[in-house]
Amino acid sequence: MSAHPALAAPRTIAVDGRPARYRDTGTGPPVLLLHGIGRSLADWDDQHRLLEAGRRVISVDLAGFGGSTPLPGRHTLETLAAWVSRFLDALDTDGELGAVDVVGNSLGGAVAMRLSVVRPDKVRRLVLINSAGFGATVTPALRLIALPVVGRVLLRPTRKTACQTERALFVDRAFVSRDRIAASLARGTQRGAMRAFREVVRDLGTFRGIRRTWRARLLAEVAAAEKPVLILWGDSDLILPVGHLAEARRLLPGATTHLFEKTGHMPHLERARETAELIRKFLT
Template sequence: MTRELTVRGATVRVHETGDPGDPPILLLHGIGRSLEDWSPQHERLSGRWRVISVDLPGFGLSDRMPGPITLASLADGVLATLDTLGEERPLHVMGNSLGGAVAMQLLAFAPARVSTLTLVNSAGFGKEVAFFLRALAIPGLGRRLLRRVDARVARRVERALFFDRAYVTQERVDFALRVAARPEHALVFLETAQALGTFRGIRSPWRRTLLEEVARHPRPTLIVWGEKDLILPATQLAAARVAFPEARWQLFPDTGHMPQIERADEFADLAEMFLTARSETST
């Protein structure tokens, strides 16, 4: 079920599946994206878990909340959304790209709310990032680029996300254009990109601080990457394994930035094994 909540005066879109009494999973998407990036996992994981995905505040079809868009404000907005849902139990948090960094920020902010981490092609482990995201940091250029999102540009972005172009569907292009047409989309995208990166790449201070904070609250962690990622290169998996030396990990061959879509069955099987093992260890 997809519905809209009022959180701190803003409309936030959430999608929920599964029995509300089952252990909760929280799914977080990347920069400029939406909860649709996790749709395949709802049908695969909701048999044993309550699965919740959200449009991060200011992204997808959610309104932004008051104040600047930062990693901290995004994580705080997610916590406020969970409070509005009445979900206060520890969650299995899964984050893709920017969503992985938000997941780690949630752990740093509220360790009691996070049971496990699943980081999928996650930001936070290196400075390398796709050129079009670095270009947003160039004064004036970023705003112009985000104002010119037409069908051709939207299709090009979708192609950058997947190794298999069969996933670059007209439905995805049309939805990307719908999101890009929202009045706040360009500004939120730009604020986030500039807060986290420069033309030279992703800033190191916030990455270093975040990993130091997360290290104080160790949690069972699964790290997943697509070998052919054009957004955050798979070479960053090595740094992620150093940051989480006890983590389980998986590198999917011939897979782009979104293994949860492009390798939906394999991803769900891997996640289920990880979460089930965690549940058995806890009992």
């Protein structure tokens, strides 16, 4: 997708009086894109290009990540979902935004589900890409980050850790580029980013894995709401293993699902066109 024209530059909007960075392209029914932990709206550049024909595509840096200011309090699933709700309110200056379709990857998927519960009027349909929330198993690195002292050491931004992080996300090593490694390192050195990262990890899980309590409650609420759900997964995900897809099918039996072969944690990058085609078909 790099050969395509450059996207419009991200914008800034005030949420609770603090800057939030977002990108807004296209016109039509709105689609909101939410990234994973430690990531940014840049993960959605390809999807902006592929989905914006006939749709308004909005991506945002979650509070404490990318170019959005950290929250004054703790970063948790609850506070991030509430923040996204307020972001949508801030964006809806003319009162015409209405309900949005929400696409979330990893942490962004869990935030999307929580948003659909706390603001059912704002969320029409859900697309969950290798989403957190369906199983306890998670990469050992994230489990170690839940430990207070060890977590601080592991999260120290270095080129080596940035490279290891990017390699864990993709099957195709062509995606582990110098630019991506540099961007990963830059995100890690931004003020407040590591605090937000640690707080989210500790909220969602422990050294043993992702907590069952919040997962069971959230998925029961999502299932009861009966909103249309599309779940996509990469079969070679090292962060949230493919076994979570089986749980997703069991817990949300009405959901549409798709499994990508030879794909890691980020199908919206590694299988950009196929992902966009599946999303577009689902939304129409």
